[in-house]
Amino acid sequence: MKLVIATPSPFARKVRVVLREKEIDFEEIIDVPWNRDTICTNFNPLGKIPVLLQEGKEPLFDSSIIVQHIEFMKKMPAMYPVSQKDAMLARVIETTADGICDALVLISLENTRKETLRSKDWTERQCAKIYNGIEYLSNKLGNKIYFVGEIFTIADVAVFSCLEYLDLRFSYFEWRRKHPNLENYWQKHKNRRSFSETRPVAQVIEPLNN
Structure with missing residues (x-):
């Protein structure tokens, strides 16, 4: 599993934090989505990060969507309250x-x-x-x-x-x-x-x- 990030991005950081909290292994790919040589548009038509890449699956983008996906992957520790x-x-x-x-x-x-x-x-x-x-x-x-x-x-x-x-x-x-x-x-x-x-x-x- 790979995560396309920009190092200052608070949106990418949300996902990076959640993956660490859940102790899920992943590789970080650093990109600058605002620059002309960005790779982000290869995976996200909107050209935004973060993007989650999993072999054989559609790329996922938008930090909130990715976090919800991770929550399905591994429920504990939960990132969303029960009530x-x-x-x-x-x-x-x-x-x-x-x-x-x-x-x-x-x-x-x-x-x-x-x-x-x-x-x-x-x-x-x-x-x-x-x-x-x-x-x-x-x-x-x-x-x-x-x-x-x-x-x-x-x-x-x-x-x-x-x-x-x-x-x-x-x-x-x-x-x-x-x-x-x-x-x-x-x-x-x-x-x-x-x-x-x-x-x-x-x-x-x-x-x-x-």
């Missing part, structure tokens, strides 16, 4: 974290454009999504150890990946200072093996021509 209420909450938190990351990616790409072509209004709109999303996550966490119930779930995987992506790309958002409960949360989980082995690493992206 419907908690499972839906975990998915909402995952979706919020993913949405924040989407906005971060859009800002990152906008910043690769020539300065005269960058849209301040567009960037500010993405920033609002990030600020609002982080505020929502902070409120949902409160003083708890985990986001949903008393177990580690996909919500924790997604949020932790999101927070460290913020550190990598946009440290000026200062989420630690503004939301000390999220800082405490990060401190409690930063040494978890599946997190420490998947720290995001920046890649060089080809600049956009327009």
Whole structure:
């Protein structure tokens, strides 16, 4: 089993973390999906990572779909709570974290454009999504150890990946200072093996021509 990833990607990281949590062996193939020489489009018509490759099977893409597939492959440890209420909450938190990351990616790409072509209004709109999303996550966490119930779930995987992506790309958002409960949360989980082995690493992206 192989997983096509980009090393800074919080979406690829979600899958990498889940595979480690479930102790499933796999090979990582590093790609830069924004560059012209990407291999990603060979497997995903949308040109996005991560992509899961399994011999004799259709490639799977979209991190949430891949995680659900992995959950079918090996149920324990479960990434989704048993109760419907908690499972839906975990998915909402995952979706919020993913949405924040989407906005971060859009800002990152906008910043690769020539300065005269960058849209301040567009960037500010993405920033609002990030600020609002982080505020929502902070409120949902409160003083708890985990986001949903008393177990580690996909919500924790997604949020932790999101927070460290913020550190990598946009440290000026200062989420630690503004939301000390999220800082405490990060401190409690930063040494978890599946997190420490998947720290995001920046890649060089080809600049956009327009």
